[in-house]
Amino acid sequence: MEKLVLALLHASRRLRRYFTGHVITVLTNFHIGTILQKPETSGRLAKWAIELGGHNILYRPRPAIKGQVLADFITEVPAGKIKECEMIETPKEDTEETWMLYTDGASNEDGAGAGLRLVSPEKHEFTYAIKLDFKNTNNEAEYEAFLAGLRLAIKMGAKNLRAHVDSLLIASQVNGIYDAKGEVMALYLEQAKELLQQFKSHKVIHINRSENKPADALSKLASTSFQHLAKDVRIEVLKNPSVLLHQVNVIEAGQPSWMTPIIQYLQEGVLPENKAEARKIQNKALQYEMNNGILYRKSFLGPLLRCVDPQDANYLIREIHEGICGIHSGPRMVVAKIMSAGYYWPGMHVDAMKEIRKCDSCQRHSPKTLRPKNDLIPRENTPAFQGGSNHLQGPPQTERETGWPPYT
Structure with missing residues (x-):
């Protein structure tokens, strides 16, 4: 209460x-x-x-x-x-042509193995054992068994599949209940979804380990010793995992820039046909070096400076001058910050001055100067006060006529 x-x-x-x-x-x-x-x-x-x-x-x-x-x-x-x-009316599942798949994976100190059992609609069983000859965890072994079962069902021409796994992680991730944490689990999940899309209908069901004893026995048998197995059990040895653990993104080569002849000379020894240009490239190349396919400029006491093309150079100038932490500083400070960040390209000061002059904020909020645009001319240099002028021969004129005070 x-x-x-x-x-x-x-x-x-x-x-x-x-x-x-x-x-x-x-x-x-x-x-x-x-x-x-x-x-x-x-x-x-x-x-x-x-x-x-x-x-x-x-x-x-x-x-x-x-x-x-x-x-x-x-x-x-x-x-x-x-x-x-x-x-x-709710659609009825075609249970007559549904294939049953039972998979299990095991990983221990002796090794790792996978076992699967595929049952056809006519109740014909296909047992399969796989020995995993690479380092993996228990969850990865479970995924390898599941992927091998899907590949076998596709080769057998199965259209409707009902997969039974005793791993709650795999069943939940495939059904969208759990999220795949880690790059390896995400790659396995993506590969499983690609294989499942080749079936007309599929369903992944989580079962207890006691209901999956044949596949469990095959996986443990393949992980420990598989020299004295029956003849009807087919054994396959996988040397590599089913997914690519190291993905490489495709890098597109940029347009030719000032770095292209230097890189060609340092990597391949190629020089221009013109002797003067070739000698110039040879002299410039002494100040640069290649590291992992990237051109760097040497410095006397500082670290190596990464060379950039004009497009990246304009981005660096705008980011430092008017970026999120920019203070709209002058070209000298902008170049100093770029070099302290580890970047270099020839003509940094000229490019920085050109880009800063285009800044709208600097033009709107710049201080007003009272200095005249042209130099002032002293009165002694005007034609009225020169020696050969006709104005000095006649009588002195008044201030109203000439606009100047009378000369005495």
């Missing part, structure tokens, strides 16, 4: 504006109002009763929920919709 009163107290504190300005009706099947109004109430209930007594609260019994739900359902779903739902 104290918990119920405490919940009501928290509601009144959170919704104080509504409790103070309106009549609050509390629907409950407990006698909260009677208990709070008892004179013998003491302790915390007495304090809470005093605080709740400042609000206009009415306690009423909760009405029946079942009748309300039926009324809402009748108003929301018309009679015509019910008839349409009754006309829809």
Whole structure:
């Protein structure tokens, strides 16, 4: 009862504006109002009763929920919709041509193995044992057995497949209940989904280990010793996993830039046909070196500077000048920051000055200069004050006529 009163107290504190300005009706099947109004109430209930007594609260019994739900359902779903739902028939599964697959994998100190049992619609069984000759975990061995069973079912021409696995992880990941954590598990899951798409219908069911004893025995037998097996058990040795653990992205070569002749000379020894250009490339190549296919410029005391093409150079200038941490600094500071970050290309100062001049913010918020655009000309250099002028031969002119004060 104290918990119920405490919940009501928290509601009144959170919704104080509504409790103070309106009549609050509390629907409950407990006698909260009677208990709070008892004179013998003491302790915390007495304090809470005093605080709740400042609000206009009415306690009423909760009405029946079942009748309300039926009324809402009748108003929301018309009679015509019910008839349409009754006309829809659920599709029946073609159990006559369904293949049954039972797989299991085992990994221990002696080795790793996989076992599978494929049952045809005519109740013909195909047993198969696989020895995994590479390092793997128990979950990876379970996936290898599952993938081998799918490949075998595809070769047998199965269209409808019902796979039974005793690994809850594989069943949950394939059915979308669990997410694949780790790159290896994600690759195995992707490979399993690609193989399952080749079936007309498929279903992956998790079963107990006791229901998968034949496949479990095959996997343990293949993982320990497989020299004295029966002749009807086929054994295959896998040297490599079924998925590519190391994926390589395709890298597209960029357009020729200032680095192309230097890279060709350092890697292949190719020089231009022009002797002057060839000598220039040979002299420049002394300041560069190749490391893992990337061109770097040597420095006297600092680390190697990675060379970039003009497109990346423009991006670096814009990012440092007006990026998220840019302060719209000048070209000298921008070049210094680029070199401290480990990048280089010839003509850094000129490119930085060209890009910074295009910055709209720097042009709008630059300080106003009061310096005149042209140099000032002193009065002694004007034609009116030169020695050969006709103005000095006549009488002195007034300031109104010449615009200058009279010369004396």
